[in-house]
Amino acid sequence: xxxxxxxxxxxxxxxxxxxxxxxxxxxxxxxxxxxxxxxxxxxxxxxxxxxxxxxxxxxxxxxxxxxxxxxxxxxxxxxxxxxxxxxxxxxxxxxxxxxxxxxxxxxxxxxxxxxxxxxxxxxxxxxxxxxxxxxxxxxxxxxxxxxxxxxxxxxxxxxxxxxxxxxxxxxxxxxxxxxxxxxxxxxxxxxxxxxxxxxxxxxxxxxxxxxxxxxxxxxxxxxxxxxxxxxxxxxxxxxxxxxxxxxxxxxxxxxxxxxxxxxxxxxxxxxxxxxxxxxxxxxxxxxxxxxxxxxxxxxxxxxxxxxxxxxxxxxxxxxxxxxxxxxxxxxxxxxxxxxxxxxxxx
Amino acid sequence: xxxxxxxxxxxxxxxxxxxxxxxxxxxxxxxxxxxxxxxxxxxxxxxxxxxxxxxxxxxxxxxxxxxxxxxxxxxxxxxxxxxxxxxxxxxxxxxxxxxxxxxxxxxxxxxxxxxxxxxxxxxxxxxxxxxxxxxxxxxxxxxxxxxxxxxxxxxxxxxxxxxxxxxxxxxxxxxxxxxxxxxxxxxxxxxxxxxxxxxxxxxxxxxxxxxxxxxxxxxxxxxxxxxxxxxxxxxxxxxxxxxxxxxxxxxxxxxxxxxxxxxxxxxxxxxxxxxxxxxxxxxxxxxxxxxxxxxxxxxxxxxxxxxxxxxxxxxxxxxxxxxxxxxxxxxxxxxxxxxxxxxxxx
DNA sequence: CACCATAATTGAAACGTTTCAATGGTGGGG
DNA sequence: CCCCACCATTGAAACGTTTCAATTATGGTG
Numbered sequence: 001x002x003x004x005x006x007x008x009x010x011x012x013x014x015x016x017x018x019x020x021x022x023x024x025x026x027x028x029x030x031x032x033x034x035x036x037x038x039x040x041x042x043x044x045x046x047x048x049x050x051x052x053x054x055x056x057x058x059x060x061x062x063x064x065x066x067x068x069x070x071x072x073x074x075x076x077x078x079x080x081x082x083x084x085x086x087x088x089x090x091x092x093x094x095x096x097x098x099x100x101x102x103x104x105x106x107x108x109x110x111x112x113x114x115x116x117x118x119x120x121x122x123x124x125x126x127x128x129x130x131x132x133x134x135x136x137x138x139x140x141x142x143x144x145x146x147x148x149x150x151x152x153x154x155x156x157x158x159x160x161x162x163x164x165x166x167x168x169x170x171x172x173x174x175x176x177x178x179x180x181x182x183x184x185x186x187x188x189x190x191x192x193x194x195x196x197x198x199x200x201x202x203x204x205x206x207x208x209x210x211x212x213x214x215x216x217x218x219x220x221x222x223x224x225x226x227x228x229x230x231x232x233x234x235x236x237x238x239x240x241x242x243x244x245x246x247x248x249x250x251x252x253x254x255x256x257x258x259x260x261x262x263x264x265x266x267x268x269x270x271x272x273x274x275x276x277x278x279x280x281x282x283x284x285x286x287x288x289x290x291x292x293x294x295x296x297x298x299x300x301x302x303x304x305x306x307x308x309x310x311x312x313x314x315x316x317x318x319x320x321x322x323x324x325x326x327x328x329x330x331x332x333x334x335x336x337x338x339x340x341x342x343x344x345x346x
Numbered sequence: 347x348x349x350x351x352x353x354x355x356x357x358x359x360x361x362x363x364x365x366x367x368x369x370x371x372x373x374x375x376x377x378x379x380x381x382x383x384x385x386x387x388x389x390x391x392x393x394x395x396x397x398x399x400x401x402x403x404x405x406x407x408x409x410x411x412x413x414x415x416x417x418x419x420x421x422x423x424x425x426x427x428x429x430x431x432x433x434x435x436x437x438x439x440x441x442x443x444x445x446x447x448x449x450x451x452x453x454x455x456x457x458x459x460x461x462x463x464x465x466x467x468x469x470x471x472x473x474x475x476x477x478x479x480x481x482x483x484x485x486x487x488x489x490x491x492x493x494x495x496x497x498x499x500x501x502x503x504x505x506x507x508x509x510x511x512x513x514x515x516x517x518x519x520x521x522x523x524x525x526x527x528x529x530x531x532x533x534x535x536x537x538x539x540x541x542x543x544x545x546x547x548x549x550x551x552x553x554x555x556x557x558x559x560x561x562x563x564x565x566x567x568x569x570x571x572x573x574x575x576x577x578x579x580x581x582x583x584x585x586x587x588x589x590x591x592x593x594x595x596x597x598x599x600x601x602x603x604x605x606x607x608x609x610x611x612x613x614x615x616x617x618x619x620x621x622x623x624x625x626x627x628x629x630x631x632x633x634x635x636x637x638x639x640x641x642x643x644x645x646x647x648x649x650x651x652x653x654x655x656x657x658x659x660x661x662x663x664x665x666x667x668x669x670x671x672x673x674x675x676x677x678x679x680x681x682x683x684x685x686x687x688x689x690x691x692x
Numbered sequence: 693c694a695c696c697a698t699a700a701t702t703g704a705a706a707c708g709t710t711t712c713a714a715t716g717g718t719g720g721g722g
Numbered sequence: 723c724c725c726c727a728c729c730a731t732t733g734a735a736a737c738g739t740t741t742c743a744a745t746t747a748t749g750g751t752g
Binding site for chain 1: 702703
């Protein structure tokens with residue numbers, strides 16, 4: 001039994017192809033009565049629109065591109081753990097719509113812009129979702145210039161507003177820092193992503209803000225940066241503890257970095273929770289199993305990714321980018337008393 | 347500047363549309379000279395085939411479906427970490443071919459078969475890749491009955507041969523167990539995935555085989571099963587240590603389970619490496635950061651996923667399924683002296 | 693009743709591709 | 723010089739859909 005098409009519905013109902021097409025899309029030019037009849041016939045035949053014909057005619061791809069970037073050098077490292085969850089969330093959000101999800105894997109910055117170009121120029125997708133927004137992100141500039149719909153995971157500093165879903169990293173970093181200050185800590189370190197990432201910058205800002213509010217000086221040696229991997233956390237922790245005046249508390253940007261830091265601590269015999277406090281951001285319910293489990297700021301990845309999908313659909317429907325933006329607040333999960341520093345500095 | 351089409355090439359070169367089409371596909375019916383001329387014109391115009399027209403005409407989708415299943419209940423757990431890497435590998439393998447990657451997210455068994463059905467019946471893809479093969483997997487039976495190309499990550503016990511890439515779990519479990527026996531362990535536990543998964547069965551077999559070769563009895567209470575999450579590892583570890591005769595060594599199926607086990611150990615004050623030995627399988631270079639870092643069997647996920655993509659292309663080209671199968675051998679990574687049990691049992 | 697506006701429906705074209713029967717051209721054999 | 727076989731190319735149809743000008747049916751108005 002061949003697949004039902006508009007033509008087969010037309011034959012069965014006796015209407016013309018044009019009428020059936022219009023009826024199926026509930027065009028007002030078709031009499032209500034006729035519409036009902038055609039709809040009934042369509043479901044009876046199990047009609048499902050053929051996307052290829054549709055696409056060919058309308059020149060739309062009905063596809064949403066999701067960029068996943070796997071950096072060559074860090075391919076063997078633990079990166080992009082959250083991607084599965086993000087993808088699943090987006091997928092769920094667009095289920096039921098006509099759109100399909102296509103994954104484009106890229107490695108490194110260069111290919112990413114190139115991939116974007118071919119998506120736009122060859123019409124590989126109608127909209128694109130990507131993450132890792134950078135300061136003055138060329139991808140955003142390009143897509144805005146082309147008026148191509150997109151949603152980013154992570155806001156950016158571009159002039160024009162664009163659609164995004166973001167964790168409020170600045171507030172999260174501020175609160176984490178302020179809380180440690182409240183506990184009596186005076187030297188607080190930050191293990192941060194590379195500076196060209198927008199959210200790294202935001203974290204810096206929140207951190208610095210809390211320090212100054214707490215009347216503490218800003219010491220640049222207390223900030224370590226690197227890719228958001230366990231390896232970065234490990235080397236950064238080791239380096240920080242070798243400072244003439246090591247920190248009494250360390251804030252890691254995500255769970256991978258935290259894992260690396262805890263690993264380094266164990267190797268060096270540094271007792272986490274006593275000699276030094278380690279806390280994490282971007283909790284995906286994994287760090288609860290770390291040894292010892294750190295206090296964290298929870299990232300509701302389910303809601304976040306669902307929003308990404310919904311925003312994409314809205315963007316495709318032509319919504320004003322400035323109306324489809326959302327900052328998500330991270331929530332503190334206390335897993336440790338998070339003791340004050342060894343020698344209360346007063 | 348509109349996109350170049352066959353028609354525009356035809357106009358430019360003076361040949362007919364049919365000739366251009368044939369020439370572009372290097373049909374022997376077109377004179378070599380003409381072919382060259384047309385190819386030159388095509389590249390000059392930057393011609394890229396329009397998949398929609400192609401698909402409409404040929405009734406092929408030129409798409410490869412990748413199923414990602416996110417179980418509803420475990421949505422908040424750490425599952426499918428490796429998926430990003432798998433996806434990236436597949437993506438790289440099919441780059442350059444005409445095929446595109448589409449992700450279909452499913453939740454649970456039921457929807458998975460349903461998703462598969464709609465992929466086959468609606469022609470959403472030409473082939474499909476999925477994992478988590480089960481004993482008597484209905485998905486495999488269905489796809490074989492429909493003669494629909496597919497590759498699985500994980501072999502299965504179906505009658506007919508099918509294309510797969512798999513880690514040799516049986517050997518890995520055998521070697522892990524045998525090694526522990528060699529170190530003097532007499533009570534060795536297994537934290538394993540649910541029994542309906544093929545590779546869980548394989549692990550059981552390898553484990554049991556090593557036990558009998560080592561003249562050790564098989565104690566069913568030493569096998570704990572559950573989803574491959576940290577939570578499973580945690581509860582299983584706790585339960586195992588409460589046995590009247592607890593194990594002196596524990597083999598976890600993957601890193602997530604290992605993480606959970608280590609977490610439970612830390613909570614209960616059990617000293618890993620002294621009171622009990624914990625080792626892991628399916629190492630993705632993450633467990634090296636665990637506390638303490640366990641010995642593991644490395645899973646070359648890069649090669650694995652690349653093969654998945656290549657096999658899919660071969661399957662789509664009509665290759666005999668029995669020729670596109672591969673078992674990958676895991677490699678031991680020693681991170682601990684892995685001391686013998688506390689009281690050498692003799 | 694003639695006319696016209698409106699409502700409903702039709703028919704054909706178009707999107708870019710492949711496929712295949714039909715056409716025209718070339719050369720060789722008799 | 724004719725016929726035939728062969729080679730290269732053409733033209734048109736088809737895939738399933740949308741779109742839009744053209745057509746027909748339906749009432750309402752003067």
